[in-house]
Amino acid sequence: MSRDTIIDTPARIRTRTAILKAAVSVLSQNQAAPLGEIADAAGVARSTLHRYFPERTDLIDAMRQFADDEITVATARARPEDGPAAEALIRLCHEYFDLWDSLTWLYLDSLKECGDASSFDDQLDPNVSRLIERGHLDGTIDRAVPNAWIQHLLWALLYTAWEYARLGSSKHEALTLMLDSLRRLIAPAGNPGQTFPSHT
């Protein structure tokens, strides 16, 4: 009775997520991609896509939810509350590295609607903010580098690494360089931050 119009049969769930994954993959590279392209990428007919998401905005909304869930899972996996904050931040970055499409799209998407009303920390993830704050307190992250700045840098580093990998470098090398750069950026003065030995 709760939802008599649409029922989540296994088959429907499969195609639904197939569409969402394809949408993230396609739209992360071209925000204006036509729905037909997404349907093709998902291996379904355009009419099927429309049955699941009547309008484009319906799809977009579902994608936001989908990507948010992925981030939540990845964040939990990084155990942001354990150990020195700097190390936790590195773990987090490592986890996020695998969310290529979702994070890229989520960022592009966030840009379009904040035409005016975007407050400074609309972009900021409270979990990450808290982690960096902890780092400022336990001294593993330089207090001279503002919280928000670090968070912006973090997205930028991830994006840079993805681009670097996409253009031919190995994913491992890109990841290593990114984590090294992150260490440099947050290392407290006087402590070089141990730029490197620890691979992965």
Added chain:
Amino acid sequence: MSRDTIIDTPARIRTRTAILKAAVSVLSQNQAAPLGEIADAAGVARSTLHRYFPERTDLIDAMRQFADDEITVATARARPEDGPAAEALIRLCHEYFDLWDSLTWLYLDSLKECGDASSFDDQLDPNVSRLIERGHLDGTIDRAVPNAWIQHLLWALLYTAWEYARLGSSKHEALTLMLDSLRRLIAPAGNPGQTFPSHT
């Protein structure tokens, strides 16, 4: 005889550049913006825009040229061959910081066409590459950080700073943070790179 159809009268030059500037400004925020929006931003009628650039691609091509020229001028101003390479790189970054729209758009634009054929260093600016190489030689830039990686980071840092400023921070603070971050990223091991007494 060379170009008997179009003559560069002062008035035409004015509106032409007005259109180009508006186009860069608008398209750097939304690649798919309709031409009417650009015309509005430029303060001309859509028909006028079409008279200067019959098709969308004509406008895009002219924009590339326009932005490239701006970069060339800014690069020259930074005197990339003078003094320690690390300092020159900072000067360059400082100059580029003022090219907000142009660099953002140029980057977005470059993404769309490199669907397949993008070699690794299609994105790289030979001037910047040369400068970083000089830094690797004169020891002011850490040799452990690859040239291409630094260059990718440079664009990412610029973009981060622009976003940071756009979201409410002062341009000066964003610039300061960015240059400090750049110093950290390229500082040779053992030399903290003088990462900033000056707060804000």
Added chain:
DNA sequence: ACAAGATGGGACATAATTGTCCTATAATGG
């Protein structure tokens, strides 16, 4: 003030994309 040049603004045809609907076909599950 006059003539050449440039612009604004509207009318129109043309694509391209979107959203809706219908039917035959395939798959799924009991």
Added chain:
DNA sequence: CCATTATAGGACAATTATGTCCCATCTTGT
């Protein structure tokens, strides 16, 4: 194996952006 459910694929109208013309009006330089 059969009934139910889901899908592919195409037809269609509505919407939107693009490209082309035309003419009245405004600028510019002389």
